Amino acid sequence: MTEPVLATERLTRRFGSLAAVDEVSLALRPGEVRGIIGPNGAGKSTLLRLMAGEIRPSAGRILYRGQDVTGRPMYELARRGIVKSFQITQVFPNLSCLENVRVVVQGPARAWNFWQRVDLDRATLERAEALLARVGLYGKRNLPAYALSHGEQRHLEIAMALAMDPEVLLLDEPTAGMSAEEIESTMKLLQDVARERTIVIVEHKMPVIMNLCQRITVLHFGRILAEGTPEEIQASEEVQAVYLGRTRG
């Protein structure tokens, strides 16, 4: 059994008296694609935010490559290899697509360089352009991000996440609000990305989850209800009862 790349131990986050995430223990193997599903308010997004360091847990631990990273800020986890993409599209609207990606490629570690001209840095430019080509936005690289369609903005976000070269990619509803064609192309892109990285996806669309994920974790009221392969989850009556809101009988 290989050591998990990212693991949570009894991870808990309370908002007032509500435990949005309640003692969740997960272990992600390197290269795994993990889906997280559950009804609205099950704590999926909160769990992802905790794993990315966007918010701090009330209790429990997060281990990355065996090291305790609980409570570390998001920017530090991002630099170490855990990168999150958001449920609501988050790009730099008034910068061009190229600038959006370039500001990531140039590297936050170099942010204390006050003098060098990034616009003249060939290697940075070429890498940013290659990433845009990969998500199909090369032709629009000089357009400001606000001028892109919703689906294109989500692809731009994926390019920005990939620019970090993350080991673990946390995706919060990557296909939210997309058209059928955009979902199709996003799935192709994610399948391609999944070959090299560990991915955690929170998603409502079952075909996306069933297609991409090797394992699925079902959350309900902040707790893990079930975990298994897509087939096992599909077959589970308990999951069906809770997730599909059906009461049997």
Next chain:
Amino acid sequence: MELKVPSELLTARRPLQAVVFPAALTAFLVLLPIVLPYEALAAQILVYALFSLGYNLLFGYTGLLSFGHAAFFGLGSYTAGLLARKVTANVLWTLPAAIGAGAVAGAVVGFFCLRRRGDYFSLMTLAFGQLLYFIAHQWREVTGGDDGLRGIPVAHLQVGPWTFALESSRDVYVLLAVLTFVAFLGFRRLLSSPFGTALQAIRENELRAEAVGYDTFRLKLWAFVLSAAMSSAAGALNVYLLKFVGLNSLHWITSGYAVLITILGGAGTLLGPLVGALAFVGLQDILSAIPAIVDRWPFFVGLLFIVCVLVFPHGIWGTAERLQTRLRWRVSAAGEMGG
């Protein structure tokens, strides 16, 4: 077909521009005192241009609206003024001292204010600004209270055995012009550096900047420190010009000038502060010279400000820049159709 705009055309500046910008800036700085009726006016414009240049780094490029930048402007003035009275009037000492004082104050004020975001940040900067104002108001023995700091000797530049006294407004203007040239070229460079682009990313979307690994608090703090240091430098330069420090240099209205000038010229544009200062100080001068207006000039400046914001929503220079970009796109599109 692939959209044929080579990325170098838009992202990297063409070699010609490396010469055009400094040349145009030099021409402007040489012509300004010749065109204007008197040199002190030209010098005053540059003081406010430098003040707003510092302010614009924080407001226009990092997206942080400070209402307390008079604190740094005034601190620079008092530092230069007090040093000149008690120790030395050598610019080579007083100017770095003012910049250092501004940087340290900026680090302290920024450290606290940046704990809060949005309106709360703005109000905290206002509170810190007022704090300094009332300290200067009460501490009469040192600051002269509301009489201001008087009897400041003429500033001079002393290098080894050579001494140049900055007696006339023209002398001060020459110093200001050289510093303005250096500051604007330096800022232009800074804005395309990894640091400068990171600040713009924070302005655009702070959460996103953090998610891609930027320590946004530290970056914002550095922007605050640089901005404060620049404002302090402007404050010191104002003392060389006026040979007097008024308590109003710390007043929130002075903070308001930085906001007005930056918005008037174009927040988030390099030359916005220069154009804004020219328009603002120029207008003030013209209006206050009209006998029927005299002390009612702020009313008319306010009125014109409203008109300007309505006509130029991105500021005078910001709107001009947008038109220019649109024109260039049209020209390049037409060129492609022809070729």
